[in-house]
Amino acid sequence: MRKIWDIHGGIHPTENKKQSLSEPILQAAIPPYLYVPLSQHIGAAAKPIVQVGDKVLKGQAIASASAAVSVPVHAPSSGTVFAIENKTVPHPSGIDDLCIVIETDGLDQWRERKARQDFNFFADDELLSIIRNAGIAGMGGAGFPAAIKLKSNDSKPIDTLIMNGTECEPYITADHSLMLEKANDIATGLAILAKIIKPKTILFGIEDNKLDVVNGIETALNRIDFSTQSGCTTDVRVVTFPTKYPSGGEKQLIEILTGKQVPSRGLPADIGIVCHNIGTAVAIKDAVCLDQPLISRITTVTGEAVNRPRNYHVLIGTPVSFLLEQSQYQADKNNRLIMGGPMMGFALADISAPIIKTSNCILAPTEAELPTPPPAQACIRCGMCAEACPASLLPQQLYWFSQGKELEKLEQHNIADCIECGACSYVCPSNIPLVQYYRASKTDIKQREIDHHNAELAKRRFDTRQDRLIRLEQEKIAAKQARQAARKKTNPPNDKPPTANTSAANADTTATTDNAEREATVKAAIERATIKKATLSTTTDDPVARAQAKREAQLAQDQADPEAKLKRAVESAQQRLEKLQIKLAAAKESDDPNVNILEAGLEKAQSKLISSQQALDDYKKASHSED
Amino acid sequence: MIEFISLNPLLSALIALAALGLSFGAILGFGAVKFAVEGDPIVEQINAILPQTQCGQCGYPGCKPYAEAIAEGDAINKCPPGGEAGINELANLLDREPLALDDDHGQEDIKKVAFIREEECIGCTKCIQACPIDAILGAAKVMHTVISSECTGCDLCVEPCPVDCIDMLPVSVGTQAWKWQIPERNPFYNANIIASDQRSVDTPKAKH
Numbered sequence: 042m043r044k045i046w047d048i049h050g051g052i053h054p055t056e057n058k059k060q061s062l063s064e065p066i067l068q069a070a071i072p073p074y075l076y077v078p079l080s081q082h083i084g085a086a087a088k089p090i091v092q093v094g095d096k097v098l099k100g101q102a103i104a105s106a107s108a109a110v111s112v113p114v115h116a117p118s119s120g121t122v123f124a125i126e127n128k129t130v131p132h133p134s135g136i137d138d139l140c141i142v143i144e145t146d147g148l149d150q151w152r153e154r155k156a157r158q159d160f161n162f163f164a165d166d167e168l169l170s171i172i173r174n175a176g177i178a179g180m181g182g183a184g185f186p187a188a189i190k191l192k193s194n195d196s197k198p199i200d201t202l203i204m205n206g207t208e209c210e211p212y213i214t215a216d217h218s219l220m221l222e223k224a225n226d227i228a229t230g231l232a233i234l235a236k237i238i239k240p241k242t243i244l245f246g247i248e249d250n251k252l253d254v255v256n257g258i259e260t261a262l263n264r265i266d267f268s269t270q271s272g273c274t275t276d277v278r279v280v281t282f283p284t285k286y287p288s289g290g291e292k293q294l295i296e297i298l299t300g301k302q303v304p305s306r307g308l309p310a311d312i313g314i315v316c317h318n319i320g321t322a323v324a325i326k327d328a329v330c331l332d333q334p335l336i337s338r339i340t341t342v343t344g345e346a347v348n349r350p351r352n353y354h355v356l357i358g359t360p361v362s363f364l365l366e367q368s369q370y371q372a373d374k375n376n377r378l379i380m381g382g383p384m385m386g387f388a389l390a391d392i393s394a395p396i397i398k399t400s401n402c403i404l405a406p407t408e409a410e411l412p413t414p415p416p417a418q419a420c421i422r423c424g425m426c427a428e429a430c431p432a433s434l435l436p437q438q439l440y441w442f443s444q445g446k447e448l449e450k451l452e453q454h455n456i457a458d459c460i461e462c463g464a465c466s467y468v469c470p471s472n473i474p475l476v477q478y479y480r481a482s483k484t485d486i487k488q489r490e491i492d493h494h495n496a497e498l499a500k501r502r503f504d505t506r507q508d509r510l511i512r513l514e515q516e517k518i519a520a521k522q523a524r525q526a527a528r529k530k531t532n533p534p535n536d537k538p539p540t541a542n543t544s545a546a547n548a549d550t551t552a553t554t555d556n557a558e559r560e561a562t563v564k565a566a567i568e569r570a571t572i573k574k575a576t577l578s579t580t581t582d583d584p585v586a587r588a589q590a591k592r593e594a595q596l597a598q599d600q601a602d603p604e605a606k607l608k609r610a611v612e613s614a615q616q617r618l619e620k621l622q623i624k625l626a627a628a629k630e631s632d633d634p635n636v637n638i639l640e641a642g643l644e645k646a647q648s649k650l651i652s653s654q655q656a657l658d659d660y661k662k663a664s665h666s667e668d
Numbered sequence: 669m670i671e672f673i674s675l676n677p678l679l680s681a682l683i684a685l686a687a688l689g690l691s692f693g694a695i696l697g698f699g700a701v702k703f704a705v706e707g708d709p710i711v712e713q714i715n716a717i718l719p720q721t722q723c724g725q726c727g728y729p730g731c732k733p734y735a736e737a738i739a740e741g742d743a744i745n746k747c748p749p750g751g752e753a754g755i756n757e758l759a760n761l762l763d764r765e766p767l768a769l770d771d772d773h774g775q776e777d778i779k780k781v782a783f784i785r786e787e788e789c790i791g792c793t794k795c796i797q798a799c800p801i802d803a804i805l806g807a808a809k810v811m812h813t814v815i816s817s818e819c820t821g822c823d824l825c826v827e828p829c830p831v832d833c834i835d836m837l838p839v840s841v842g843t844q845a846w847k848w849q850i851p852e853r854n855p856f857y858n859a860n861i862i863a864s865d866q867r868s869v870d871t872p873k874a875k876h
Contacts (some may be wrong), residue, residue: 078844080844086844130843132843132846133846133848134841134843134846136841136842136843136846138842138843193800200862236846277828417851444850446752446753447756447759448753449757474851477848477849477850477851478850478851480848481847481848481849481850481851482850483848484847485753485847488847489753492719493716495718495720495820496718496719496720497720498818499719499720499721499722499801499820500715500720500731501803502802502803502818503720503722503730503731503800503801505802506800506801637823
């Protein structure tokens with residue numbers, strides 16, 4: 042019997058796990074539409090590589106990884122890409138996000154697969170790329186891309202691999218049923234992990250409320266020789282330990298099994314440990330041995346508002362409402378729908394949100410089962426939260442600092458180590474939603490970091506711009522000075538001391554004549570300018586005023602000589618007519634669709650010409666008769 | 669020596685003290701020259717807290733001048749883009765009382781970025797000249813555009829635009845940028861005061 046350690050704090054909420062374990066895992070039906078979000082976990086969203094209307098086969102990649110921390114997305118079933126648009130996604134905000142909507146054809150037709158039962162065929166880096174390309178993200182909760190966790194880092198050698206079969210949160214039995222029914226798949230997945238990581242110790246952690254799976258897991262593990270896989274003597278142990286929430290947290294499980302603590306703000310790899318969920322192991326086995334990417338998962342549907350609580354093997358992208366129907370969901374009994382468990386889950390704003398890679402449970406409780414939390418009351422400084430905190434933090438202090446938005450103090454009190462397990466809120470006699478305060482403050486801290494980073498960038502850009510402006514100004518001044526200096530050289534100043542007395546007189550006279558000439562030209566230019574100004578009676582730099590002046594001048598001229606105006610009208614009408622005729626001819630030749638418009642224009646121009654001609658004739662007649 | 673000290677205890681003590689004073693003074697003087705800090709480090713620290721929008725809402729031509737003014741004793745509540753969080757940080761740094769934002773200099777607003785309606789842009793380059801951080805791209809008589817990832821939302825480009833084609837649009841919040849909010853306080857009773865606190869809050873009222 043291996044020694045186990047205890048963690049600080051923790052709680053013992055009612056488990057409520059029996060309900061969903063009464064029946065075996067059921068393959069859920071294929072819904073008519075699958076909504077596959079492009080961002081299902083930590084890291085950058087995937088980029089769609091299909092178009093609306095494309096036919097896709099089951100398992101075909103439909104979106105590719107867009108960054109280092111990102112995984113591709115695959116079609117969960119065969120069908121047609123119906124849309125790529127913003128749809129409701131399972132997220133506490135209720136904000137829509139980009140999804141690929143697939144209209145399924147019901148055939149569930151796989152793309153070509155290369156099944157290979159013997160994974161020893163692959164080299165380690167090939168296995169890694171298979172895992173990455175299969176879109177495997179941690180199936181436990183946070184959904185960290187599995188391939189990144191597996192990548193070896195020479196500075197941080199891993200000696201212990203931990204399989205997390207804890208599933209400490211109430212109601213959820215997805216991992217439990219997986220261990221009951223697919224022990225062999227878990228063992229094979231673990232063997233692949235051992236081949237990549239090459240650990241000296243493999244610890245399989247199971248809480249003692251799941252003792253019924255231990256035998257099956259041990260038999261499955263005994264069938265595999267882990268020492269050959271890892272290339273060194275590997276000790277494999279199934280370790281059971283007392284049930285307590287939240288012993289399934291990565292850092293908590295490591296402490297329970299090894300007695301080591303992951304350093305604050307560090308990773309398990311810092312102390313030579315890596316931790317994977319059993320769901321991830323099964324997904325890796327499917328990807329490597331069956332060439333099946335991660336397109337489905339086990340999800341628990343439970344709560345008193347469903348008549349048939351059970352576990353489903355469900356396609357990613359299946360709407361929650363569709364899944365609930367299969368469990369005979371009674372919407373009127375349900376007070377709020379929760380994705381995840383009662384401790385760490387979040388209320389779903391929309392029942393049509395899809396199942397994603399990290400959705401381990403859909404909880405539909407009645408009001409009596411999981412009452413709406415009563416209004417928060419004052420903190421009475423009882424200190425129960427500090428006793429319950431599994432990370433040994435001071436939740437009460439964090440609460441005050443969160444209220445006061447003292448982000449610096451929060452950081453000093455290690456809010457970053459809070460795993461948001463909800464144990465503090467659970468024990469709080471005043472019903473203060475403590476975790477929500479911490480979540481808000483954590484995002485505020487993150488936002489402040491981003492803001493400071495952006496401010497630093499903006500400052501750099503501002504400084505560069507200032508420097509540039511100063512430099513340009515200096516260059517301008519320098520250029521001006523250079524020009525002046527050059528002018529001085531070519532036109533030596535008049536008061537230059539004469540070289541000889543005789544030439545001095547001559548120079549003087551030429552200078553005076555030069556000056557006189559220049560003065561005359563300048564005077565003439567000024568006169569021209571004033572005349573021009575007078576005629577336009579406005580400043581030259583105002584185009585509107587200039588145009589007005591021109592018009593007025595024209596008007597005055599017209600009044601003086603009305604015949605000229607009429608003549609001009611006739612002339613312009615004639616000109617327009619000619620132009621139009623030419624255009625029309627050209628348009629007719631090239632079958633231009635504007636022919637009709639041009640013809641109408643021509644008619645108008647003709648009538649205008651006639652009327653202006655008429656006006657001119659009338660005027661002439663009138664003036665003649667006057668004569 | 670010993671004899672001199674025992675004969676003139678007062679004088680020797682004075683001499684010893686003077687010698688000590690001189691030597692330490694020399695060390696300090698040397699240190700002050702050798703390890704002199706150039707510029708005013710507090711200005712840099714204040715400037716690091718300011719949001720660097722360079723918007724001038726504080727009445728100074730940029731964040732650095734305002735940082736200098738704060739170091740000289742100006743109020744810390746003139747920066748709307750920095751908002752309450754910025755004021756709190758400044759108050760912490762300078763050990764001053766955190767004040768409410770001064771309304772004369774504008775309101776705290778959600779983050780916005782400039783957006784040029786490109787079909788209306790006439791290519792006059794006036795906004796480019798106004799942008800304090802070179803976040804607008806374009807050339808004379810061709811369309812301009814804002815690099816939205818660099819824009820600080822200072823809205824200095826809006827006013828010079830002769831055709832009014834620049835909008836300040838709020839930055840859209842996706843699932844990645846969404847933030848949890850601090851829970852709202854219960855409006856029916858003051859949920860943050862317990863009986864022992866209540867007394868201290870009520871004392872000023874209960875004078876009579």
